[in-house]
Amino acid sequence: xxxxxxxxxxxxxxxxxxxxxxxxxxxxxxxxxxxxxxxxxxxxxxxxxxxxxxxxxxxxxxxxxxxxxxxxxxxxxxxxxxxxxxxxxxxxxxxxxxxxxxxxxxxxxxxxxxxxxxxxxxxxxxxxxxxxxxxxxxxxxxxxxxxxxxxxxxxxxxxxxxxxxxxxxxxxxxxxxxxxxxxxxxxxxxxxxxxxx
Numbered sequence: 001x002x003x004x005x006x007x008x009x010x011x012x013x014x015x016x017x018x019x020x021x022x023x024x025x026x027x028x029x030x031x032x033x034x035x036x037x038x039x040x041x042x043x044x045x046x047x048x049x050x051x052x053x054x055x056x057x058x059x060x061x062x063x064x065x066x067x068x069x070x071x072x073x074x075x076x077x078x079x080x081x082x083x084x085x086x087x088x089x090x091x092x093x094x095x096x097x098x099x100x101x102x103x104x105x106x107x108x109x110x111x112x113x114x115x116x117x118x119x120x121x122x123x124x125x126x127x128x129x130x131x132x133x134x135x136x137x138x139x140x141x142x143x144x145x146x147x148x149x150x151x152x153x154x155x156x157x158x159x160x161x162x163x164x165x166x167x168x169x170x171x172x173x174x175x176x177x178x179x180x181x182x183x184x185x186x187x188x189x190x191x192x193x194x195x196x197x
Contacts, residue, residue, distance in 0.1 A: 022051070025075075028082055039081050046078045061171060065132060065139070066098025068107045072130065075108060079115055086125025087115065093132045100132075100139050100195055103167050109160040110143040110189050118147030118187055127186075139195045142188060149182040168193070 025047050033040045053071050069091070076089055111130065119126040126146025133140055161178070168176040168191070176193040 025050070025078065028079065032082055043078055043081050046074055046081075050074050050078070060104055062101035063104045064098060065093070065100045065102050065107075065141075068102055068104065069093065069098065069130075071105075072107050072111050075111065076115075076128075083115075083119065083125060086122075087119055088125065088127045090127070090129045091131070092129060097132050097134070097139070102139070102141070102193060103171055106164060106167070106191065107141060107143070109164050110141070110191070113160055114143050114145035114147075114187070114189065118145035122146055129186075134195055135192070137195055138192045141191045141193075144183075144186045144188050146185070147187050149180055149187045151180075164191075 029040055029043045029047065032043060050071060053067075053074075076087070080087055080089075107130070111128070114128055119128060127144070128146075129142075129144040131142045131144070161180075165178055168178060172193060176191070178189070178191045180187065180189045182188070
């Protein structure tokens, strides 16, 4: 019964996550329809590829980090159409970490928050640095973005992060954690999960 209940919880959280992402992505595309119809068409093509991948992973409890990074790169290509040179992205993920399992849409949610609540609000744009490393038996995933962190506002209270916290609890019990802080003029969101499940 406990296992069935946890699976039920995960299904409910997954069901919330995909429409949340879809809503945000469609709002981004809507903004470019009048301005650049051809770009909007390309954006819809990219979005359909992202959603096809998301649908393929929806019932999986975990996916390889490399697969999640591919989805994030497609999402950032979509956002780059809108923000152009205002969005500066760097990946800092050493070779070999791409096979480590993480929950699907985990990194995607963090990156989406970093863009929407950080970089998008800065007129001159900003930086987004996505990293991962091993720390003993843990996989540490970090997303750093230009901007300011105000606890309880913007980055801290949305459905995406609340959903992420709940998913981490359901999948890993008390063995995973998420933290958000401001450090050296950047907002740093960090997730720590067991390196192997």
